[in-house]
Each structure stands twice: as C-alpha cells, then as structure tokens.
Amino acid sequence: MKYSGIDYEAVFQALPGAVALLTTDFVYVDVNEAFLRVSRRTRDQLVGRYLFDAFPDNPNDPAATGRQNLEMSLRRVADTGERDAMALQRYDVGNPDRPGEWEERYWSPVNVPVLGPDGRVALLLHRVEDVTELIRARGGHDGGDRARVLEADLYTRAIELQEVNERLRQAHAREREVALALQAAMLPASGPVGRRVAVRYRPAVGSLNVCGDWYDLAELTGDRIAVAVGDVVGHGLNAAGVMGQLRSALSAAVRVADGPAAALDALGLYARSVDGAESSTVVQVVVDHTSHTLTYSSAGHPPPALLHADGGIEFLDQATDPPLGARPEHVARPQSDTTFTEGATLVLYTDGLVERRREDIDTGLRRLADCLTRHRSADAETLADTLLRELIPPNGNSDDTALVIVRL
Template identity: 80%
Template sequence: MRDSGIDYEQVFRALPGSVALLRPDLVYVDANEAFCRMSGRTREQLVGRYLFDVFPDNPNDASATGMRNLELSLRRVVATGERDTMALQRYDVEYPDRPGEWDERYWSPVNVPVLGPDGSVVLLVHRVEEVTELIRAKGGREGDHAKVLEAELYTRARELQEVNERLRQAHAREREVALSLQAAMLPVPGPVGRSRVAVRYRPAVGALNVCGDWYDLAELPGGRLAVAVGDVVGHGLHAAGVMGQLRSALSAAVRVADGPAAALDALGLYARSVEGAESTTAVQVVVDYDSHTLTYSSAGHLPPALLHTDGSVEFLDQATDPPLGARPEHIPRPEAGTTFEEGGALVLYTDGLVERRREDIDTGLRRLADCLTRHGSADAERLADTVLAELLPRAGNSDDTAVVIVRF
C-alpha cells in the first residue's frame, strides 16, 4: 500500500521491533523480518497458519501457560477493541531444526487492534520484545542470586495472572446474573396495539461490559401505544438493577401521565432517589393510531428514527432535554409531535447501535438512516435483524444494544 509516496509495506518489513499481523481468528497475515528472525521461522512458515499451530505450549512442561495467556489476551482485544499489554511470559519455543527439543524463552507481548470502518476489529498487531538474553546474561553475571530473582519475578508474574483469571471468572459470574436479570425484565412482547413490533437486545461482549439498556411497551387507553428505550450509565449487576427500577417506574408513569414529557418528568424526580440513576438517558414516544400522530420527549437520548413510506428517514429531535438528574432544579421537559403513515416504521435504539470510537455520532445516524431506507419494505422482524447485522461490529460491541421497531 502506498500513500503520499511512502511504501508502508517496506516500512513494516524494516521495523526494528518484532511485529506480526493476525486476523481476528488468530491466523498470521504477515510478519516483519525482525519477527521472523526472533521466532526462528520464515515468513512462509507463518503466513496463513494458526498462531498456536506454529507456537504451541511445551508439551513437556505441565505448568506451561504461555499459550493460554496469549490467547486470552488476543481474544480480549478482539472482543473489546482495546489494546492489551501482557505481563512477562515464559513461552518455550521448539527448535525448528530439532523437533521435540524446546528452548526456554521469555517474552513481553503487546496486542493492539486495527479497527475497520464499522468499528470492528479487522486485524491484530502482535508486537513482541524478547528478554531471554537479558535474563540469561543477568544470571551469568550475578550467579545464583540473579537466578533467584529471575525465579521470583516469574513466580510473581504467574501469581498475577492467576489473580487476573480469578477476577475474570468472578466478573463472568456477575455477567451471567446481570444477563439473567435483564432477560427477566425485558421479555419479548406479544401482539401490541395495532402494530407489528420487533424488539432486540444484544449484550456487550466481554465479562465487564453488561450495561443498563432497556426498552418498554405499554398499551394506553384509546388504543394508543407507549414505546420507550433507556440507558443507565455504568456496567454490571448494579446497572442492571437500576435499569429495572427505572423501567418499571416509567412504565407506570406513562400510564397515568398527561403525555410523554410528563412521564419523563415523573421519572426524573424518582431517579433522584435511586443511587446510580444519575445521567440516565431515556426517550418516550406515544403512538396515536386514530390521529396518526407521534408525541415524544427525550431525556438526553439519541433521537428515534421515523421511516416514511417514501423511504426517507426523519429523526425525532425536536424535544431533547438533558439526562435524568442532570439539572439541580426541576424544569418541565419539552414535548413535540409529528405524523406517520400506514406502512411506515418507528425505530428506537440505544447508543450501542450507532456510536463507535473515534467516529462522529452523525456518521452512525447516517448509517442507520441508509439501512432503513434500503430495507424499508421488510417486516418488523426482518428489519430488526437486518439493522443489527449491518450496524453492529462483526466481533461484537463493547456496549449493550437495544432496538425496538414498530411497523404501522
């Protein structure tokens, strides 16, 4: 690849550091000359092969953990889209010309994601610094004392890895509980009002990232339908618990309040008494089938998308106010309305659908509008599946995503 006269492929080959490129499935795409020299493998022996087929753990060492630790790091980078600097690893390597004989090696790896246009991880940059000779030289100069220090360092690194693994397992258990709680509070709805409704909820990838997204549907007097989505700040079991309280409160408020703005007013007052509810965003829309109107109000949430029958998309952004609890004093929230046609669709969603790192939010909104325009003739269920398939990163998202589609 060339840009402004710079041959980046040659730059990659000449890098003094040992660097390899991996696909998300951990197959080698490329390796520079320094990496080949360090690993004792040619580029042809690496490219196209699975990482751990080339570098398995030493089968003669029952305590070997290098392969497992490296795989956990790489999988974590793929799942979260965030770089990971690993602790010092002992990872023995088989001599390429002496099968069955293994060389004791020490490495310091850093794994960095390369993101595609949709925010998903398309490549992994695997940079490795070898410190084997440093440790060996240290042992030669300082004798047994250096060997003791070396062993102590390695033991401490192993202990740290074990602690991290226990923490990961604890977070995984918390994630399972939070997901079960969310599933219990976010059931798939049956027939609602006069509309065909599809709902989707996709939890964030990674043990730490269960969030507090929710949706709610409520039938109101006069054949109207109330639709809401919201997003609690924070992660984990506590966020899921706060989500449940706020969802229930808004579902009750919209049944008795005079419109969506009044319902969010009541929710905002209630949120002040719920620890962790500050800065929650929510949007409430009321569908009136008799008048073919939508009335809506937003507490800092992303605007719902209204798909018209001509394929155009209107974002409902005329009644946006700060999130819950953001103002020191209570001020009535704004409310706005618009009309809809039979055959159109209303789409409510949380930020996991459209927000990406290092990308302006308008880009995500345009991506959503384009998807709705191209697939606007699909029924609610197919449209919901298509929206998730096109907009969510292939490797999963680091934020929860809730989507509600109402077909008129």
C-alpha cells in the first residue's frame, strides 16, 4: 500500500539505529537522534563538518586504522554505487568536553549509496552500531586482558580475510584482462562501412561484469549495411566466448536472410545449442541508403534511437520480442521499418548506457534523447564520445556498454 504525506524527516530521526547522511566528499548533511547519542555529539558539532575532522584517529595510538578503513569503504561506495558492510572496527572517540581524552570504542558500520534522479551516487548513508559493551562483556567485567585478546583475534581474522579477498581480486583481475583481450580481438572496427560510423566499447569499472556486450557491422548488396548490438547474460571469459559465437552467427545470417527478423529467427535457433546464450538480447537494423529506409527487429533489446535532422527523436520500438531462448517453442520474430532523411543519425547501444539501478528505463531513454538533440550537429566520432561522457557516471558504470553511431 502506498501512503502519501509521510514526514520522512521524522521517520529518519525516529530510526532506532544510528544513521548519518554524508556528501560524497564525506561532509555531514544530517544525523539522527540515535547517532547523536552513540557519538556523544550535538547536531552543531557534526552537520556541515568533514567526517574526519569530527572523528579523527586517536593520535596516541600509532596503530589506529579506523579512519583509513572507513574512508576506503565510503570511497568504494561512492565510486561503485554498491553497499559495503565493514568488518568490526576499533575507532576510538575523543571526549569533546575534555580535549586529549580518548575512549576505546568498537563499531559495526554499514555504508549505503543514495542515488539521485540521474542514477548517480548523490549521498552516502552511514549506519553504525556501537558494540563496545559487547566486546567488554566478552572480555570480562574490567574489559582488561580478555578484551585485548578478543580484539587481537578479531584483528587477525580480519587480516586473513583481507588476504583471501586480495588473492580472489588478483585472480579476478587476471580473468578480466584475458576476457577483455578476447573481446577486443573479436569485436570489429567500423571497417569498410566508412567514416560515417563510430563504434565504442566501454568495460565496466572494477567489476567482472564485462565482455557480454557486442556489436557487428556488415555491408550488404544494394547500398545497404547491417548494424547489430547485443548483450549476453553473464560476464568474463564465458560471456566473451558466447558473445563471439552469437556475433559470428548473426553476421553470417544477416547476409543471406530475407531481412532482420529472419536473421534473428536463425540466430534464435542457433542460440538454443549454445550454453550461456539463453536470455541474450540483440537488435538488428538494416540501413537502405537507396530507399532511405531502416528495417529492424529486436529480441528483448533496448530500442535504437533515430535522431532526425531537425532534432526529433524516434525510438525504434515497433518490432520488439522476447530475448533469445525465452520462448519454449520457436515463433517468428516481428519486423518493422521507418524512413529517414539525409543528415539523420542512428544510435544502437546496450543497457549500460541508459539503465541505472532503482530507476525506470524511461528516465535513461529521456537522458539519451536529450543528449542526442543537444548534439545533433556533431559527427559520429564526436557524438559517440559525448554520449559516453554525459550518460555514463563519472566514476564508471557497473555494467559494460557497447555503442554504434551511424550518420545517415
């Protein structure tokens, strides 16, 4: 049930857990009452202040790592848009009324991104639980030697976990490098279709979610070219291998099939025999320069955009069908066409260009349309670079992106 008129400021303040809102530069925007209680600070001592000015490391403890660990976690959340639950942290807190006095404190923090309307990280939600009393209780009434032993044990386990994570990260990085090299070897350049075409592939940042996106260009008879973009479910080497098979199969099919729908029919039948190809999406467009016609068919893929010479935008969404292998039985794909005038631009892309988490796809399509209209006079190469610069978050995306621009 949806309620209107909710006072979310009151809800925020009433939350039983200690929660703070930070900018992506780590300045306090707001804190709730529970956060003020556990931190023993007033609102004036926090709101508007830099986090690590309000809570610096204990200068009397040369081994203190609380600030470093928290800053790394927050920066990771700001850069990736992914939540991060930190390991148990010792982060001593100074007494605001008695400068120079520090209290040993233990925290269990979770950091979460808050996305803005454009899908980018706008704020950081920092939730902490004070577990100091729990640590002291397990260490004895005086919080003495047993507490220090427990702290050392927790620290050792955290170091061991970090070492395991580092080995996994290195293994993932090697797989990513190999997959990207394989991807680059299999994706074509704009090639013989001329300088009026620009192609781009932008891998995901800091993620193995790469090498599932692809594009293809083919010259056909009768002053026609075929342009396709697709997206394989999966990532890494497996996705790169499946991508290569699907791209090659469609490139061959479109040269002999009677139109894009027939080419996707053939690809769909072939995909049933390829492990990992199910639920892949693809769109195929044939550009006929003689008749000034675009003929297209889509298997569950975001619609190509046709930028008319006057700045109007037309999304090619009249021949959309489910992804490859989504139906238990084979059904012929739909096909549609539209006309264009000289000076128009065709844009094919994968979902990394327009989709953002917890955002409706229509919002991303509106961003794309607005960007295309504003830059309608740009050549293909300039427009491709502009779309990537304006539509992909500055710190990169968690999904890879393929893009093809054709000036008609």
